[in-house]
Amino acid sequence: MTPGYIRHLGYFAVLLLVQVLILNNVRLGGYINPYVYVLFVLLLPVDIKGWALLLSAFFGGLAIDMFMDTLGMHTAATLFMAFCRPGVIRMISVKADFEKGTIPSISNMSLGWIMIYSLLLIFLHHTFLFFLEIFSFSEFWQTLSRITLSSLFTFILVILGYLFLDNSLSKKR
Amino acid sequence: MRNLFNFIIRYYFFFMFLLLQTLAILLLIRDQHYQRSFFVHSANTLAGAAYNASADLRSYFSLRSVNEQLAEENTGLLQQTNASFLKTDRQVFEFQDTLYQRKFSYVNAKIINNSVNRRNNFLTLNKGRRHGIEPDMGVITFNGIIGIVKNVSENFSSVISLLHSDTHISVRLKKNNHMGTLIWEGENYRETTLQYIPPHVELEIGDTVVTSGFSRIFPGEIMIGTISDYEIRRGDNFYTATIELAEDFNKLSFVHVVKNLMREELDELEENAFTTQ
Numbered sequence: 001m002t003p004g005y006i007r008h009l010g011y012f013a014v015l016l017l018v019q020v021l022i023l024n025n026v027r028l029g030g031y032i033n034p035y036v037y038v039l040f041v042l043l044l045p046v047d048i049k050g051w052a053l054l055l056s057a058f059f060g061g062l063a064i065d066m067f068m069d070t071l072g073m074h075t076a077a078t079l080f081m082a083f084c085r086p087g088v089i090r091m092i093s094v095k096a097d098f099e100k101g102t103i104p105s106i107s108n109m110s111l112g113w114i115m116i117y118s119l120l121l122i123f124l125h126h127t128f129l130f131f132l133e134i135f136s137f138s139e140f141w142q143t144l145s146r147i148t149l150s151s152l153f154t155f156i157l158v159i160l161g162y163l164f165l166d167n168s169l170s171k172k173r
Numbered sequence: 174m175r176n177l178f179n180f181i182i183r184y185y186f187f188f189m190f191l192l193l194q195t196l197a198i199l200l201l202i203r204d205q206h207y208q209r210s211f212f213v214h215s216a217n218t219l220a221g222a223a224y225n226a227s228a229d230l231r232s233y234f235s236l237r238s239v240n241e242q243l244a245e246e247n248t249g250l251l252q253q254t255n256a257s258f259l260k261t262d263r264q265v266f267e268f269q270d271t272l273y274q275r276k277f278s279y280v281n282a283k284i285i286n287n288s289v290n291r292r293n294n295f296l297t298l299n300k301g302r303r304h305g306i307e308p309d310m311g312v313i314t315f316n317g318i319i320g321i322v323k324n325v326s327e328n329f330s331s332v333i334s335l336l337h338s339d340t341h342i343s344v345r346l347k348k349n350n351h352m353g354t355l356i357w358e359g360e361n362y363r364e365t366t367l368q369y370i371p372p373h374v375e376l377e378i379g380d381t382v383v384t385s386g387f388s389r390i391f392p393g394e395i396m397i398g399t400i401s402d403y404e405i406r407r408g409d410n411f412y413t414a415t416i417e418l419a420e421d422f423n424k425l426s427f428v429h430v431v432k433n434l435m436r437e438e439l440d441e442l443e444e445n446a447f448t449t450q
Contacts, residue, residue, distance in 0.1 A: 050186035050189065
């Protein structure tokens with residue numbers, strides 16, 4: 001089981017660096033800020049224990065917050081996303097049980113499944129995050145367009161990440 | 174029995190989520206309302222070192238524009254030296270002046286992390302407590318104000334950008350000294366909003382806005398930008414003007430941190446005034 005943890009820590013470290021050193025410096029029209037680090041939550045095994053899922057999300061979000069000076073914000077959004085994850089998986093899966101330790105990837109599931117799965121969770125994460133950042137509904141339409149555009153951009157990057165990692169993610173653990 | 178077991182599992186997931194989420198929100202609220210040197214900030218050693226390394230690399234790409242900016246600032250300073258003025262009045266002579274006492278001093282710093290596309294933006298500087306930087310100091314460039322120092326560590330400091338929803342800066346119109354408040358509505362990093370200019374004041378597009386000098390954080394007369402549009406919003410009885418910023422926040426590299434040498438004296442005086450009331 002140990003190598004699995006280390007592998008996911010590795011994914012997180014790489015995603016954190018990509019996020020803070022590259023993506024946070026990319027300016028796209030002033031509205032769009034992709035948060036591709038959410039991929040680390042998406043990549044956790046399907047049958048991960050609830051407490052492990054929540055704790056990974058909590059500490060992962062905290063590490064991101066540390067780099068972005070937004071103490072608590074990304075932590076809360078990532079936690080919310082992790083909380084929704086089991087529900088989303090149950091909702092979109094046809095068969096109820098997966099092989100033990102399956103990582104949600106394109107070859108383990110299907111491209112369609114991965115697309116719906118990531119899009120839903122990214123949208124939930126971004127909605128929670130952006131409204132928490134504003135802390136009011138006063139700029140509702142502006143915030144909504146931020147959420148939509150950023151979600152789409154994160155989604156594209158996440159799918160690219162999935163395609164890039166696909167070989168290393170298939171069945172073997 | 175099995176159902177009960179499943180139920181407990183589902184409930185523990187929910188309660189654990191609630192607990193952790195409360196913790197996160199508490200951190201968030203505490204962070205917004207207090208000046209705290211907490212360990213989870215980009216001013217800490219780990220994040221600071223990472224940003225420093227990446228800023229060192231990136232600074233090579235902006236060498237040209239930084240040099241151009243420096244040359245411009247040098248020209249500006251040269252314009253102000255005595256050597257560039259011709260003395261026309263032989264009756265006037267200069268001597269060591271004791272009328273002026275230094276009120277602000279400046280520390281030069283490099284920006285090692287910056288953002289403009291979030292609703293609440295922050296910057297990280299490569300100077301910290303060791304270099305005399307303290308929370309609540311102002312950060313400026315020649316073209317405008319950048320933000321206010323929030324957290325300081327030994328070698329780094331994090332700054333709340335002007336592009337933040339909590340920013341309220343006291344400013345005035347250069348031509349007639351009317352005061353207003355500068356805020357950022359989050360739509361465009363090149364524009365901010367000026368509020369509370371009374372309707373009898375005649376505004377014109379192109380009017381210059383500068384800092385008021387009433388704040389303890391920024392010196393007066395620092396250029397901020399020019400009015401590009403103005404209106405009286407429905408239900409308001411004051412002008413709301415759009416200000417085009419003179420500084421491009423996306424191209425920042427070097428800044429000056431402002432230290433108010435008389436701050437303690439002012440704080441003490443005003444505290445006394447409030448307590449004796």
